Amino acid sequence: MPDEKGYFGEYGGQVIPPDLVAIMNDINRAYQEISKTPSFKDELNDLYTHYVGRPSPIFYAKRLTEKLGGAKIFLKREDLNHTGAHKINHCLGEALLARHMGKTKVIAETGAGQHGVALATACALVGIDCEIHMGEVDIEKERPNVTKMKILGCTLVPVSRGTRTLKDAVDSAFEEYLKDPVNFIYAIGSVVGPHPFPMMVRDFQSIIGKEARAQFLEEQGRLPDVITACVGGGSNAIGLFTAFLDDELVDIVGVEPAGRGLETGEHAATMSKGVKGALHGFECYNLQDQSGEPLPVYSIASGLDYPGVGPQHCLLKDLGRAKYVAIDDEECIDAFMTLSRVEGIIPALESAHAVAYAMKIAKKMSSNETILVNLSGRGDKDAYFIADKLGL
Structure with missing residues (x-):
């Protein structure tokens, strides 16, 4: 486990503005409380077995x-x-957590589109809005996954800045999340980002x-x-x-x-x-x-x-x-x-x-x-x- 500040040794933590630290800590508290409840664990395990x-x-x-x-x-x-x-493993967890927290929209980035498809799937299942940011280069390259995301009902946001790939999609999605972090949740697609996401995604995976x-x-x-x-x-x-x-x-x-x-x-x-x-x-x-x-x-x-x-x-x-x-x-x-x-x-x-x-x-x-x-x-x-x- 990371320490109380989210560090694995000297790596991790929360290198973000103080107001965002408070929001990340709220997510961490909710995760620690909700993920340990029998209802959350039973629902997630049932979905792993009968859905995934x-x-x-x-x-x-x-x-x-x-x-x-x-x-x-x-x-x-x-x-x-x-x-x-594998992306569906943590996307179901994140979507369920968002629903339990009363969030109105889940925002994420995707590169190859697997995280985007998995999150759009999970959001459709739990009934919550989903917005995926994806670089234009990857949109062209990963057309089958782009089509799936649209069919699943998510809002796809093409990213034209920089290299128009994953790093730029992360930047774009995080900026959108910052517009309303109280009602939105950023469902990070890997074991990266500020604490608690590296720990949380790791736990689900x-x-x-x-x-x-x-x-x-x-x-x-x-x-x-x-x-x-x-x-x-x-x-x-x-x-x-x-x-x-x-x-x-x-x-x-x-x-x-x-x-x-x-x-x-x-x-x-x-x-x-x-x-x-x-x-x-x-x-x-x-x-x-x-x-x-x-x-x-x-x-x-x-x-x-x-x-x-x-x-x-x-x-x-x-x-x-x-x-x-x-x-x-x-x-x-x-x-x-x-x-x-x-x-x-x-x-x-x-x-x-x-x-x-x-x-x-x-x-x-x-x-x-x-x-x-x-x-x-x-x-x-x-x-x-x-x-x-x-x-x-």
Whole structure:
């Protein structure tokens, strides 16, 4: 848990004006009170089971393992959740919390559109207005998710400023939220932002790791040797990692986007190339220029092109409990196509980064060792983009 000021070590906190601190503290108090009530827990767990389809299974990628040689590769199938990704886990929690708090509108940003679709879905379910801010570049790239959000009834706000991607969508959504923070709630899409959001989103996503650890023990009679997940803001990864933090023999690896190459500057490899500083109301490793302003970032995966990372990830890096590596666009596309054609599973481009890392290290490991990949989302949203890119 973070400390009372929301810090994981020296990361996190509330780097925001005093009047916003009071509002964030109100959200924290409401979360601490409401989330512990039997009615909230029962409703959320019922929705996880009968609406989302949890628990998501663990799948042994036998043909991929045989193709590569070496370690056995397993996939935690978050792509099978309703709405197609892990995002629904915290979106349901945030929408229910908003309803219990009497909020009139939920506001959020989205990159790849998975958070936007999941939140629009959750808001439709609980009966509360939803407004999603999305960069114009991502709107063009992720057309299937844009269409879904509109069908689900949310208000979609195109963002034309800056790089017209995720960071700018965050800025735009937060500005809208500040117009009426009493009646609106900003449902942050990852384990980032001011306290209590990194903690709150982590708590909702921790169901991934709790399930995975129990499933792996039951099915394999042991824990995996390596667990891995893609990291942008880091919600799917921290959701998997949390349950394994005390298992010292399990290696924990976060995979971030090297984009067109770390040496090109066209990447979003925060842990590999970032420095400590403040971004969007919290302290973290981030990519910034000499004046402390966020740098433009890039990834083929829209959900990973964010210049910061969750504060708990930063602490895990400093402690050496988790390591963070970078996978470039070419490796990501290769993993995307390989998993599709060898196992019949089309992964999200975000998730394909973690698959690519597993493919890279499996060959160097023994056949007695195991790798568990959090397959955080499915690739329906990316299929046309990749088909056009590869001329399929």
